[in-house]
Amino acid sequence: xxxxxxxxxxxxxxxxxxxxxxxxxxxxxxxxxxxxxxxxxxxxxxxxxxxxxxxxxxxxxxxxxxxxxxxxxxxxxxxxxxxxxxxxxxxxxxxxxxxxxxxxxxxxxxxxxxxxxxxxxxxxxxxxxxxxxxxxxxxxxxxxxxxxxxxxxxxxxxxxxxxxxxxxxxxxxxxxxxxxxxxxxxxxxxxxxxxxxxxxxxxxxxxxxxxxxxxxxxxxxxxxxxxxxxxxxxxxxxxxxxxxxxxxxxxxxxxxxxxxxxxxxxxxxxxxxxxxxxxxxxxxxxxxxxxxxxxxxxxxxxxxxxxxxxxxxxxxxxxxxxxxxxxxxxxxxxxxxxxxxxxxxxxxxxxxxxxxxxxxxxxxxxxxxxxxxxxxxxxxxxxxxxxxxxxxxxxxxxxxxxxxxxxxxxxxxxxxxxxxxxxxxxxxxxxxxxxxxxxxxxxxxxxx
Amino acid sequence: xxxxxxxxxxxxxxxxxxxxxxxxxxxxxxxxxxxxxxxxxxxxxxxxxxxxxxxxxxxxxxxxxxxxxxxxxxxxxxxxxxxxxxxxxxxxxxxxxxxxxxxxxxxxxxxxxxxxxxxxxxxxxxxxxxxxxxxxxxxxxxxxxxxxxxxxxxxxxxxxxxxxxxxxxxxxxxxxxxxxxxxxxxxxxxxxxxxxxxxxxxxxxxxxxxxxxxxxxxxxxxxxxxxxxxxxxxxxxxxxxxxxxxxxxxxxxxxxxxxxxxxxxxxxxxxxxxxxxxxxxxxxxxxxxxxxxxxxxxxxxxxxxxxxxxxxxxxxxxxxxxxxxxxxxxxxxxxxxxxxxxx
Numbered sequence: 001x002x003x004x005x006x007x008x009x010x011x012x013x014x015x016x017x018x019x020x021x022x023x024x025x026x027x028x029x030x031x032x033x034x035x036x037x038x039x040x041x042x043x044x045x046x047x048x049x050x051x052x053x054x055x056x057x058x059x060x061x062x063x064x065x066x067x068x069x070x071x072x073x074x075x076x077x078x079x080x081x082x083x084x085x086x087x088x089x090x091x092x093x094x095x096x097x098x099x100x101x102x103x104x105x106x107x108x109x110x111x112x113x114x115x116x117x118x119x120x121x122x123x124x125x126x127x128x129x130x131x132x133x134x135x136x137x138x139x140x141x142x143x144x145x146x147x148x149x150x151x152x153x154x155x156x157x158x159x160x161x162x163x164x165x166x167x168x169x170x171x172x173x174x175x176x177x178x179x180x181x182x183x184x185x186x187x188x189x190x191x192x193x194x195x196x197x198x199x200x201x202x203x204x205x206x207x208x209x210x211x212x213x214x215x216x217x218x219x220x221x222x223x224x225x226x227x228x229x230x231x232x233x234x235x236x237x238x239x240x241x242x243x244x245x246x247x248x249x250x251x252x253x254x255x256x257x258x259x260x261x262x263x264x265x266x267x268x269x270x271x272x273x274x275x276x277x278x279x280x281x282x283x284x285x286x287x288x289x290x291x292x293x294x295x296x297x298x299x300x301x302x303x304x305x306x307x308x309x310x311x312x313x314x315x316x317x318x319x320x321x322x323x324x325x326x327x328x329x330x331x332x333x334x335x336x337x338x339x340x341x342x343x344x345x346x347x348x349x350x351x352x353x354x355x356x357x358x359x360x361x362x363x364x365x366x367x368x369x370x371x372x373x374x375x376x377x378x379x380x381x382x383x384x385x386x387x388x389x390x391x392x393x394x395x396x397x398x399x400x401x402x403x404x405x406x407x408x409x410x411x412x413x414x415x416x417x418x419x420x421x422x423x424x425x426x427x428x429x430x431x432x433x434x435x436x437x438x439x440x441x442x443x444x445x446x447x448x
Numbered sequence: 449x450x451x452x453x454x455x456x457x458x459x460x461x462x463x464x465x466x467x468x469x470x471x472x473x474x475x476x477x478x479x480x481x482x483x484x485x486x487x488x489x490x491x492x493x494x495x496x497x498x499x500x501x502x503x504x505x506x507x508x509x510x511x512x513x514x515x516x517x518x519x520x521x522x523x524x525x526x527x528x529x530x531x532x533x534x535x536x537x538x539x540x541x542x543x544x545x546x547x548x549x550x551x552x553x554x555x556x557x558x559x560x561x562x563x564x565x566x567x568x569x570x571x572x573x574x575x576x577x578x579x580x581x582x583x584x585x586x587x588x589x590x591x592x593x594x595x596x597x598x599x600x601x602x603x604x605x606x607x608x609x610x611x612x613x614x615x616x617x618x619x620x621x622x623x624x625x626x627x628x629x630x631x632x633x634x635x636x637x638x639x640x641x642x643x644x645x646x647x648x649x650x651x652x653x654x655x656x657x658x659x660x661x662x663x664x665x666x667x668x669x670x671x672x673x674x675x676x677x678x679x680x681x682x683x684x685x686x687x688x689x690x691x692x693x694x695x696x697x698x699x700x701x702x703x704x705x706x707x708x709x710x711x712x713x714x715x716x717x718x719x720x721x722x723x724x725x726x727x728x729x730x731x732x733x734x735x736x737x738x739x740x741x742x743x744x745x746x747x748x749x750x751x752x753x754x755x756x757x758x759x760x761x762x763x764x765x766x767x768x769x770x771x772x773x774x775x776x777x778x779x780x781x782x783x784x785x786x787x788x789x790x791x
Binding site for chain 2: 055058244246252277282303304319330331414
């Protein structure tokens with residue numbers, strides 16, 4: 001028979017200590033020997049690419065991943081160098097970042113906030129990623145951005161268009177190159193007024209989630225400022241596939257313009273349904289009925305097929321741009337993969353280069369040093385003309401493209417034509433603009 | 449009044465899809481006693497039969513057009529479909545244009561084969577297992593099937609338009625004395641409704657007026673007794689599974705011009721179709737059809753702006769709300785019979 005000296009009180013104390021230790025997130029404890037989270041100490045540095053590899057945006061995620069792989073190749077001195085040759089900053093030399101070879105790990109966001117956070121957390125904790133980037137959804141971007149802020153790593157957002165990403169949900173460790181809902185509205189409204197007149201009655205169908213709300217608000221306020229009247233705005237469930245019951249009443253409302261604040265599968269289906277109902281063949285209030293899609297994506301336009309012809313929208317970038325940066329990127333991407341890059345691919349490629357350049361200029365991977373290097377940074381040669389990473393909200397300010405579905409496409413990629421390059425001044429807003437109010441950047445976090 | 453007529457029309461075509469899928473589900477449940485959660489995947493495979501045929505018809509060889517350049521500045525490679533070479537450009541284009549209706553002929557044998565293979569290869573092993581096991585295995589199968597489709601066709605929707613002859617919409621309002629443009633309805637949706645009616649009528653006629661159908665109905669009522677009479681009811685039920693798969697597949701084929709098909713479209717319909725089956729009454733074929741149209745119309749009404757303004761969010765819950773009310777007042781559904789799923 002053995003005797004143990006463990007008392008009940010001692011067991012409880014030990015258990016409580018061990019429990020509280022285990023309960024502390026490893027994110028906040030594991031790197032205590034370093035100056036900041038995941039400080040790279042060897043000859044390489046790891047970046048985390050968090051993109052949708054499954055789910056409805058998997059094709060967009062695949063294009064983002066191609067762009068990231070191309071960026072890594074160029075950063076490490078491979079390929080033709082792409083936009084490194086046209087980038088206004090010459091800090092990057094094609095020898096990695098600060099002389100360290102760039103490696104990467106990938107995560108699958110599944111376009112679900114919880115899955116995206118889990119994959120980002122895994123890349124930070126297990127793979128030692130010093131920066132997280134990617135995504136095709138504002139919900140995901142906001143969730144991962146908050147995680148990166150807590151963890152003390154930089155988040156370079158991928159495709160996220162909601163005002164909130166750099167508005168009420170902005171974070172000091174997060175940066176967005178992609179444009180936003182406000183910019184879409186500000187760029188589109190004058191073009192629409194010019195093409196369709198200032199006396200229009202608009203009917204909005206809006207996806208019932210955060211991005212839909214901010215896009216509707218932005219387009220409404222911009223078009224109403226031009227003289228348009230909004231006769232109705234109807235929320236549609238995100239899971240809706242057949243929009244006929246929402247589209248059929250549009251003509252009865254007296255509206256002569258339908259604005260589809262939808263993205264992805266929602267946009268493909270609502271636009272297809274609207275064209276099926278023959279809305280574009282109708283005359284209302286003595287005018288031809290028109291449809292507008294505020295945010296275009298080439299990959300989504302492909303899904304809608306011929307229905308996009310002649311329909312206005314906005315986009316962050318398009319492969320047909322003729323500036324040297326865009327041409328260099330299209331050449332690199334097209335030669336490697338056999339087709340032109342999407343806007344999602346472009347923003348992800350650029351974000352990787354901008355991060356690497358900021359580290360190089362800062363001389364450190366420390367998030368606060370990188371953030372300081374990015375804040376207020378002006379650059380050119382990356383496809384959108386002169387661009388500013390505004391310090392107040394970490395939003396890039398650059399020209400915005402107004403596009404239209406092409407009437408006579410020459411290939412499956414040639415779906416959109418650029419109608420106007422809206423100058424940056426027209427889409428710039430004050431940091432405290434009402435559409436972006438309610439949040440604070442806070443202070444950057446180095447983690448560790 | 450015009451708004452009400454419009455929403456009834458809308459509900460009828462939406463209800464057509466629900467009714468066709470629910471009819472297949474009920475056929476399988478009524479004959480084999482299996483709760484088939486892979487039925488939505490059959491709808492999706494049917495849609496991809498149309499996509500596949502469309503791709504077959506547009507199989508092309510490449511011709512270099514020296515007068516134009518591609519995005520890299522190289523001479524443009526132009527795809528020329530083989531059907532242009534075989535039938536000439538005009539006839540070739542007409543064949544490609546009619547890909548969706550032609551896909552009906554393509555989909556029928558494919559879907560019957562898929563259904564029979566599914567039943568013989570997997571589902572027959574679960575006949576005597578609890579319904580929970582059947583649901584799990586068929587749900588798993590549905591996920592596998594949609595991932596296979598995604599692997600080959602990608603995640604983005606694929607536009608599969610209706611023939612040019614059916615583009616545009618019919619001014620229903622003007623035809624019945626209302627102002628023009630008040631009640632418009634796309635030609636293809638009218639075709640879809642008529643097609644669904646034809647298929648539903650065909651299935652009922654097959655069961656009602658053929659010897660095969662009579663045996664199947666007898667088997668649905670009392671499988672054991674039919675077996676004791678020396679009739680191989682299992683073989684007939686397998687064929688019925690194939691027919692149910694074909695019904696779902698044809699619903700999918702004809703749905704492709706309404707919404708561009710994607711790998712997830714089956715799941716979008718599956719849950720609603722199960723609600724339709726339960727509301728109609730488990731095992732009741734007329735109940736499934738009736739509930740399909742009923743819930744389709746109700747869903748359309750709930751999507752009206754005037755209704756949403758009064759009860760926000762009603763458009764998202766109406767079907768489930770009605771299901772709860774019907775099941776509380778008529779626990780066996782609208783046309784359910786005593787003894788079905790009550791053991």
